[in-house]
Amino acid sequence: MDLTLTGEEEDFRRRLRAWLHDTLPGLPPEPPADDWPARRAYDCAWQRALHDAGYAGLHWPADAGGRGATPTQHLIFIEETERAGAPYVGANFVGLLHAGPTIAAEGTTAQRARWLPPILRGEEIWCQGFSEPDAGSDLASLRTRAVRDGDSYVITGSKIWTSHAEVADWCELLVRTDPAAPRHRGISWIALPMNAPGVTVRPLRTLAGTTEFAEVFLDEVRVPATHRVGPENDGWRVSMVTLSYERGTAFAGEVVACRRTLARLARTARANGRWDDAVLRRRLGRLHAEFTALWRLVQWNVSEAAHAARTGGDGVPGAGGSVFKLRYSQARQELYEAAADVLGPESLDARQEWTAQRLSSLSYTIAAGTSQIQRNIIAERILGLPKGR
Amino acid sequence: MDFRLTDDQRALQAGMRSLLAARHPRERLRALADSPPPAGPRAPDRALWRALGEAGFFSLRLAEKDGGVGLGMPEAVLLFEEAGRALLPGPLVATHLAAGLVEGAAEGNCVVTALDGPGAAEHLASAEAVLLLDGPAARLLHTGAGGAPRALRARPVRCVDPTTPLHLVRQLPRAPDGGVPGLPADAARMRREAALLTAAQQLGSAFRTVELAVSHARQRAQFGRPVGGFQAVQHLCAEMLVRAELARAAVYAASLSVEPDEPAEIAAAKLLADSAAVRNARDCLQVHGGLGFTWESDVHLHLKRAWLRLRQWQSSADSEELLANTLIRDASHIPGRHPANDATDVLDAENVTA
Ligand SMILES: Cc1cc2nc3c(=O)[nH]c(=O)nc-3n(C[C@H](O)[C@H](O)[C@H](O)COP(=O)(O)OP(=O)(O)OC[C@H]3O[C@@H](n4cnc5c(N)ncnc54)[C@H](O)[C@@H]3O)c2cc1C
Numbered sequence: 074m075d076l077t078l079t080g081e082e083e084d085f086r087r088r089l090r091a092w093l094h095d096t097l098p099g100l101p102p103e104p105p106a107d108d109w110p111a112r113r114a115y116d117c118a119w120q121r122a123l124h125d126a127g128y129a130g131l132h133w134p135a136d137a138g139g140r141g142a143t144p145t146q147h148l149i150f151i152e153e154t155e156r157a158g159a160p161y162v163g164a165n166f167v168g169l170l171h172a173g174p175t176i177a178a179e180g181t182t183a184q185r186a187r188w189l190p191p192i193l194r195g196e197e198i199w200c201q202g203f204s205e206p207d208a209g210s211d212l213a214s215l216r217t218r219a220v221r222d223g224d225s226y227v228i229t230g231s232k233i234w235t236s237h238a239e240v241a242d243w244c245e246l247l248v249r250t251d252p253a254a255p256r257h258r259g260i261s262w263i264a265l266p267m268n269a270p271g272v273t274v275r276p277l278r279t280l281a282g283t284t285e286f287a288e289v290f291l292d293e294v295r296v297p298a299t300h301r302v303g304p305e306n307d308g309w310r311v312s313m314v315t316l317s318y319e320r321g322t323a324f325a326g327e328v329v330a331c332r333r334t335l336a337r338l339a340r341t342a343r344a345n346g347r348w349d350d351a352v353l354r355r356r357l358g359r360l361h362a363e364f365t366a367l368w369r370l371v372q373w374n375v376s377e378a379a380h381a382a383r384t385g386g387d388g389v390p391g392a393g394g395s396v397f398k399l400r401y402s403q404a405r406q407e408l409y410e411a412a413a414d415v416l417g418p419e420s421l422d423a424r425q426e427w428t429a430q431r432l433s434s435l436s437y438t439i440a441a442g443t444s445q446i447q448r449n450i451i452a453e454r455i456l457g458l459p460k461g462r
Numbered sequence: 463m464d465f466r467l468t469d470d471q472r473a474l475q476a477g478m479r480s481l482l483a484a485r486h487p488r489e490r491l492r493a494l495a496d497s498p499p500p501a502g503p504r505a506p507d508r509a510l511w512r513a514l515g516e517a518g519f520f521s522l523r524l525a526e527k528d529g530g531v532g533l534g535m536p537e538a539v540l541l542f543e544e545a546g547r548a549l550l551p552g553p554l555v556a557t558h559l560a561a562g563l564v565e566g567a568a569e570g571n572c573v574v575t576a577l578d579g580p581g582a583a584e585h586l587a588s589a590e591a592v593l594l595l596d597g598p599a600a601r602l603l604h605t606g607a608g609g610a611p612r613a614l615r616a617r618p619v620r621c622v623d624p625t626t627p628l629h630l631v632r633q634l635p636r637a638p639d640g641g642v643p644g645l646p647a648d649a650a651r652m653r654r655e656a657a658l659l660t661a662a663q664q665l666g667s668a669f670r671t672v673e674l675a676v677s678h679a680r681q682r683a684q685f686g687r688p689v690g691g692f693q694a695v696q697h698l699c700a701e702m703l704v705r706a707e708l709a710r711a712a713v714y715a716a717s718l719s720v721e722p723d724e725p726a727e728i729a730a731a732k733l734l735a736d737s738a739a740v741r742n743a744r745d746c747l748q749v750h751g752g753l754g755f756t757w758e759s760d761v762h763l764h765l766k767r768a769w770l771r772l773r774q775w776q777s778s779a780d781s782e783e784l785l786a787n788t789l790i791r792d793a794s795h796i797p798g799r800h801p802a803n804d805a806t807d808v809l810d811a812e813n814v815t816a
Contacts, residue, residue: 074471074536075464076718082463089809145463339789348790358782361789362712362730369465371710376465393707400704445693451703452696456676459691 076372078145085142093157100160105285106429109164112240113198113240116163122196129193130173136420137177138189148325148372159291160380162326164237168199170323172245175262179303188243188264191194202232202265202289203312209234210446212247213256213309217291219248219263221298224389226250226263228271228294234440238274238287241267242420245315249305255456260308264300265411271295280425281432314443319392323441325371331408332364334430338408342415356411363404371395392454399447402437409434463813465714467540474537476585478544485510486550488760493626494551495763500582504627505588506552506573515570517641519554520561528562534627535655538630540719546739549763550757551625553585555659555775556593564591564602574612577631578653586610586629587618593652596634600649603635654728657776658716659734664739664771665713667764671739674761675699678750689749698749702742708740726788727751729781736778739768777798 078086104111123129132147133139164167172193190196208215217230228248235244244265251259265272271294276284285428287406301313305373338355342348374393409431411418420428438444452458467475514520522538524530538558538761545554556576557567566572574592577583582593589610592603597779605613616629676699679690689695709731716731743765747754772778 074467074714074718078463105631139463148463149532158694285539336792339786343790348761354780354786355779357789358784358786361726361785362733363708364713365727365733366708366712369715370708372715373465373707373711374463376463380464380466389498396707399700400708431605447695448700449693451700452690452693454698456699456703458674458676458679458696458699461691461693461696 075187077329078149082143082145085146088206088289089128089153090157091151092128093153093159096126097157097159103160108239109240109284116160116165117198118161119164120169120193124454128280129195130169133177133189133193134172136182137173137185139177142377146245148375151326152329152368155326156230156333158333161303161330164190164198165195166298166323167201167241167245168197168243169219171315171318172199172201172243174237174318175245175311176264178314179262179311182300183299184264197242198237199243199245200235200238200267201315202235202238202244202246204234206232206233210443212312213260215247215249217246217248218252219250219261219296221250222295224298225295225456226298226301227270228263228265228291229349230291232289232291234277234286235274235289236286236287236440239276239284239409240440243267244289247308247312250456254306257309259306260312262308262311263290263296264302265294266300267298269294269296269438278434280435281429299336317392322371322375322394324398325368326407328343328364328367328371328401331369332361334412334427335360335364335408338412338415345415345417347415353411353414356407356414360404360408360411363400363407364408367397367401367404370400380381392450394435395442395447395450396455398441399444399451402444405437471537471540471546473751474533475540475544478517478519478541479547480509481513482544482548482550485513486548486766491625491763496757504551504625506585511552511557511573512570514554515568518660520558520570520664522558524562524568529568530561530681530812532563535658535717536714538659539713542588542659542662543666543669547662547670549625549693549760549767550692551585551665553589553655554663558659559656560593560602560749564604566590573607574655576645577614577634578656580631580633580768582619582773583610583614583616583629583631584617584621584626584770586614587627590684595649595652596637598649599637621770623770625763625764626770628770632728633716650725653775654725656727656774657732658713660775661713661716661728661735663710664732664735664768665706665709667740667768668672668709668735669704671701671742671761672702672706675702675742678753695749698745702745705738705742707736709734729776731777732776733781733785735769735774740765740772743768 102452106113128150130139131142131150132144169192169415171190175435176188203212205215207219217228219226219228246263246265246268248261248263249259250261271292275288277286277288278284279286312433335357347353374397377393409427412427413431416427418426422428449461453460472647518531519541521530522533522541532812553573553575557574560574564572564574572590573585573593574593575583575585575589578595587608590607592601592610593606594601603613604770611629614631616631618629621628668682679695679699680688682689712731714736716727719727743761747761747765750759750761753759
């Protein structure tokens with residue numbers, strides 16, 4: 074058990090902290106939450122700045138365009154950028170946090186060379202086309218079909234709740250390539266260019282009033298077969314790699330952000346008199362414990378994954394990610410419930426930042442696998458209970 | 463950074479587990495729980511106490527030059543976690559803290575219990591010495607075995623945990639003038655260490671009840687299948703594991719805390735370990751159905767001991783208050799580029815409209 078940092082890691086932290094200190098004050102103001110093209114430009118500019126300073130894809134392998142940094146350096150990066158209030162990954166979420174790592178793990182040399190550098194330079198945005206109207210939790214029932222025609226696939230079907238689809242260049246798409254095979258066997262993972270003829274994006278409005286996700290219609294879209302990542306009909310396995318990144322580490326930075334929010338909440342409560350309410354105060358204290366421990370759990374999971382990678386494993390985050398995701402998504406919702414009680418009537422103002430966050434937090438127990446699905450995974454895959462119904 | 467246990471730590475943990483399996487097997491736990499009241503307060507088994515002493519349980523953190531093992535808090539936490547798993551009774555934390563301060567404590571030749579202000583003291587009648595924490599002061603009361611209840615005017619109660627004799631003390635005796643020599647450690651530090659070691663025991667119990675629930679759910683069949691195949695049961699078990707793992711991350715991290723004056727990590731550890739132990743025991747009971755409500759199942763022993771530890775050293779309310787106050791302190795130096803979101807601005811806006 075060791076949480077101490079090496080001298081090199083401490084150095085890395087100091088340099089990063091200094092760079093953030095110099096860089097952040099010069100950033101332009103953040104665009105409004107619902108102006109997606111402006112947000113894309115803003116998020117990409119930030120990614121470019123990270124890239125130019127040598128901080129992009131830190132923990133990706135060097136031959137995937139990354140810096141081959143240790144998992145610990147990656148955690149330091151997350152901690153410091155969040156602590157300094159640096160911009161959130163935003164539109165780069167899918168590319169950086171799960172499509173990119175999936176391509177790094179499963180792609181060919183040519184695929185890595187084609188797709189990874191533009192993600193790191195903030196030039197191309199990815200989205201995730203897994204869910205369909207009739208295939209959410211039951212992802213393996215997806216129906217979007219890809220029919221092989223010479224060197225191409227011809228894809229027809231539709232996807233839903235596709236975050237950032239409006240501004241994305243690429244989509245990690247799950248399609249059925251063998252309708253006759255058992256459900257989990259006939260699926261493939263394909264990189265779809267969003268500007269291909271036959272792709273139509275129709276924004277969906279979220280309950281927060283924003284248009285962060287969309288429906289995507291695919292009408293005989295032609296995609297070169299070389300865009301398939303992993304073997305044909307092996308996409309279910311590849312998608313599990315994607316999902317384990319999504320649940321494993323993709324939310325790590327947000328834990329740090331939640332701790333900052335909590336401290337700001339405490340300060341607000343003291344300023345507006347709500348701090349005198351012992352029940353509310355203790356709720357904030359308990360949340361502080363939860364987020365502290367969640368960050369420790371990230372360190373624990375990362376240590377386990379790094380060890381597995383050193384001893385011949387694939388370094389993909391394990392089912393422990395479900396333990397983290399389940400509790401994190403609940404804690405985040407409790408945080409914004411507490412925020413509403415700190416704000417009082419002001420929490421009814423939809424333009425209040427914390428109110429917007431409260432609305433957005435409602436998705437956390439649904440997206441990336443619902444809480445019920447995470448519990449199923451924990452019960453069956455970690456605890457070894459019989460398959461449930 | 464490698465948060466996982468080292469090979470030495472694993473070996474230490476395994477050694478303690480097998481020692482307890484041999485010296486404090488389930489039959490012994492049950493014999494303690496089943497001997498009907500009023501058998502009177504049961505003393506810790508002195509032979510077992512000495513065996514723990516020989517294994518270094520009490521002297522673990524004492525420097526080698528003082529006859530100790532010279533290991534640290536992380537190792538102590540692992541041993542106390544095992545003690546919690548096995549529901550080992552006795553004032554383990556107090557005797558561990560007293561090693562080096564009370565003669566014989568390090569070797570397991572005497573039993574030391576503790577009182578953190580007026581309240582409940584476990585195993586008081588068999589203790590040779592009592593560690594008294596009174597505000598910022600810590601002192602030792604040497605009474606000799608059997609003398610403590612009278613010296614403290616303690617009232618025996620039948621503890622809800624059948625394996626722990628308990629006394630209630632209304633008032634601590636006044637400290638003699640001029641202080642008590644020979645007690646270098648300060649009370650605040652002892653409280654923090656005691657809270658962490660108690661949290662470690664809660665953690666062990668929390669993981670043990672996950673195992674009990676899962677193994678019962680695999681075996682018990684209803685409607686022609688194991689009840690563990692029912693999602694409602696699976697989800698109870700999954701939440702139990704999440705609580706235990708979160709508590710483990712907190713307890714282990716707190717044991718590594720390099721800054722001894724940073725009590726927030728320890729408060730978080732105690733808070734989360736307390737709820738993991740108590741809530742896991744309740745859910746475990748639920749998974750066991752009617753059997754869980756019988757004396758013969760071990761589940762209630764975990765729940766009752768968890769209730770006892772919940773009230774020892776740092777209550778949940780105390781932990782929560784401490785953590786809340788840390789937040790205010792942290793808030794004064796949050797950097798950020800979002801002044802528009804800051805509390806002060808919210809209030810300014812309010813003032814404008816008012
Ligand atoms: C904000 C947001 C962003 C998203 N972004 C993307 C994206 O970018 N790309 C993408 O592909 N998808 C995305 N999704 C979709 C998301 O992955 C799905 O919504 C999610 O997997 C749940 O599927 P569903 O909505 O079909 O719900 P359903 O599967 O229909 O579930 C309905 C209810 O039934 C429960 N349920 C279902 N099956 C079981 C079971 N076996 N056991 C117990 N309970 C069960 C669920 O927990 C839920 O409570 C996003 C969703 C949200 C909310």
